Amino acid sequence: MIDLRLLRExxxxxxxxxxxxxxxxxxxxxxxxxxxxxxESVAAFEALRAEQKQLGKQMPKASGDxxxxxxxxxxxxxxxxxxxxxxxxAAEAALTEAQLAIPNIVQxxxxxxxxDDYVVLREVGTKPDLAEPKDHLQLGEGLGALDMERGAKxxxxxxxxxxxxxxMLQLGILQLGLQQxxxxxFTPVIPPVLVxxxxxxxxxxxGEHASEVxxxxxxxxxxxxxxxxxxxxxxxxxxxxxxxxxxxYAGWSSCFRREAGSYGKDTRGIVRVHQFDKVEMFSYxxxxxxxxxxxxxxxxxxxxxxxxxxxxxxxxVAAGDLGSSAARKFDxxxxxxxxxxxxxxxxxxxxxxxxARRLNVRYRDADGKNQFAATLxxxxxxxxxxxxxxxxxxxxxxxxxxxxxxxxFVGRDVLSP
RNA sequence: GGAGGCUUCGCCUAGUCUGGUCUAUGGCGCCGCACUGCUAAUGCGGUUUGGGUCUUAAAGCCCAUCCCGGGUUCGAAUCCCGGAGCCUCCGCCA
Numbered sequence: 001m002i003d004l005r006l007l008r009e010x011x012x013x014x015x016x017x018x019x020x021x022x023x024x025x026x027x028x029x030x031x032x033x034x035x036x037x038x039x040e041s042v043a044a045f046e047a048l049r050a051e052q053k054q055l056g057k058q059m060p061k062a063s064g065d066x067x068x069x070x071x072x073x074x075x076x077x078x079x080x081x082x083x084x085x086x087x088x089x090a091a092e093a094a095l096t097e098a099q100l101a102i103p104n105i106v107q108x109x110x111x112x113x114x115x116d117d118y119v120v121l122r123e124v125g126t127k128p129d130l131a132e133p134k135d136h137l138q139l140g141e142g143l144g145a146l147d148m149e150r151g152a153k154x155x156x157x158x159x160x161x162x163x164x165x166x167x168m169l170q171l172g173i174l175q176l177g178l179q180q181x182x183x184x185x186f187t188p189v190i191p192p193v194l195v196x197x198x199x200x201x202x203x204x205x206x207g208e209h210a211s212e213v214x215x216x217x218x219x220x221x222x223x224x225x226x227x228x229x230x231x232x233x234x235x236x237x238x239x240x241x242x243x244x245x246x247x248x249y250a251g252w253s254s255c256f257r258r259e260a261g262s263y264g265k266d267t268r269g270i271v272r273v274h275q276f277d278k279v280e281m282f283s284y285x286x287x288x289x290x291x292x293x294x295x296x297x298x299x300x301x302x303x304x305x306x307x308x309x310x311x312x313x314x315x316x317v318a319a320g321d322l323g324s325s326a327a328r329k330f331d332x333x334x335x336x337x338x339x340x341x342x343x344x345x346x347x348x349x350x351x352x353x354x355x356a357r358r359l360n361v362r363y364r365d366a367d368g369k370n371q372f373a374a375t376l377x378x379x380x381x382x383x384x385x386x387x388x389x390x391x392x393x394x395x396x397x398x399x400x401x402x403x404x405x406x407x408x409f410v411g412r413d414v415l416s417p
Numbered sequence: 418g419g420a421g422g423c424u425u426c427g428c429c430u431a432g433u434c435u436g437g438u439c440u441a442u443g444g445c446g447c448c449g450c451a452c453u454g455c456u457a458a459u460g461c462g463g464u465u466u467g468g469g470u471c472u473u474a475a476a477g478c479c480c481a482u483c484c485c486g487g488g489u490u491c492g493a494a495u496c497c498c499g500g501a502g503c504c505u506c507c508g509c510c511a
Contacts, residue, residue, distance in 0.1 A: 042469055046480040053480090056492050060437050074491035239466090241427090368448090370466085 020319040038091040045084035103324035104354035117318035125311030135338035137269035172409030177279040177381025181250035191230030199233040227251030231282035243363035246285035276383035290374035297378035307405035334388035348378030
């Protein structure tokens with residue numbers, strides 16, 4: 001959620017942000033008035049409550065008629081206090097609702113507009129020259145690495161088995177990612193993948209993404225769509241004693257997504273699936289350092305893509321496509337020869353203090369004051385990377401060259417049928 | 418699954434039976450100051466968090482906060498109900 005103080009001081013900044021996203025400007029005025037209403041109701045309640053406490057103090061000393069009069073007075077006051085409290089509660093609920101309706105303030109420099117208004121920052125690597133590229137599914141099946149049919153038999157569409165060399169390849173990619181993260185000082189984490197509603201809500205995934213999330217009603221738990229959820233919740237409600245250096249975590253987990261509303265989209269192979277594995281970078285840092293930390297996460301993502309020897313491009317995602325928590329987002333898209341297009345394989349978001357405000361993650365600054373931390377996340381390695389890895393490194397005979405960095409994990413330099 | 422115990426301002430802890438003087442005790446830690454010819458000891462002071470109000474700002478004042486949510490009451494850390502977490506024992510499973 002956005003900072004109400006900032007909103008009061010500079011509502012035009014928020015309006016401008018809404019404009020770049022193509023989102024509602026009137027929501028800003030709704031929030032402003034909800035804020036004013038809440039403060040009025042709080043003041044009214046507190047005045048009554050102060051009187052009640054004042055009179056309550058006289059009670060033990062009073063006796064006889066005086067006491068009877070006091071009780072009569074405070075009895076009436078008691079009802080007024082309860083009513084005022086109820087008003088405050090309603091005002092607070094209205095405020096929260098209005099506050100949740102406004103997404104994070106877009107970082108300066110992010111392109112305005114919608115999904116197609118991204119800006120390509122750079123293209124890296126050389127696309128392979130393939131006469132008739134096979135797609136990852138053909139290659140994967142040919143290698144005995146991927147079994148979609150049995151995935152569907154056992155669990156339904158968008159489920160799959162990674163078998164033999166496919167399993168090794170995926171583990172290799174993930175381990176390569178985790179190893180790199182550890183080298184750069186990340187704390188590796190294997191988090192729970194089932195989380196409580198408050199954790200899911202705190203990270204913002206029960207808003208516009210609610211239909212994407214698996215819910216287990218018997219236990220009222222949610223399956224995470226990314227370990228970002230658990231890593232963001234890790235320090236929820238805490239005051240971090242020092243944040244001079246960013247606190248960096250690398251979460252390794254399975255991820256679950258319902259992919260509701262994507263029927264007919266990316267139905268072939270493992271591009272879009274209900275369950276996959278991912279190593280996710282997550283960083284808590286001081287807000288003023290968030291922008292540079294964001295670039296660092298992006299650089300680490302690119303470093304991994306380079307190790308996988310993939311051609312890719314980096315895009316600066318347009319404001320309208322950021323999602324509610326991000327102020328800025330960069331995607332790395334790997335080249336997919338069979339489709340002749342780039343495919344998103346990693347994504348890094350700077351959530352500034354938006355997510356931390358909801359999760360109540362703070363740190364003590366140099367003056368000893370508590371401030372909300374900034375949170376950032378970025379994909380390091382994921383199942384989806386199997387697609388460009390198989391396709392870009394394929395050879396005419398259907399074998400696949402293993403990138404050097406993966407060879408120690410996979411145990412061979414060429415995968416053949 | 419059953420029974421019991423616990424949860425207090427960073428940590429430990431008093432207070433809960435017997436509701437008001439709890440504006441929550443003490444210790445440890447931490448911060449500041451004083452003193453001593455150095456970082457030790459001692460003394461004094463400060464030290465939950467959030468919100469409101471006022472202010473250029475600070476201070477001040479007010480409200481909330483004793484795991485969470487309800488209730489009883491003029492008044493709840495304290496009594497009642499529900500829930501969560503932790504611990505112990507029993508059962509079950511491994």
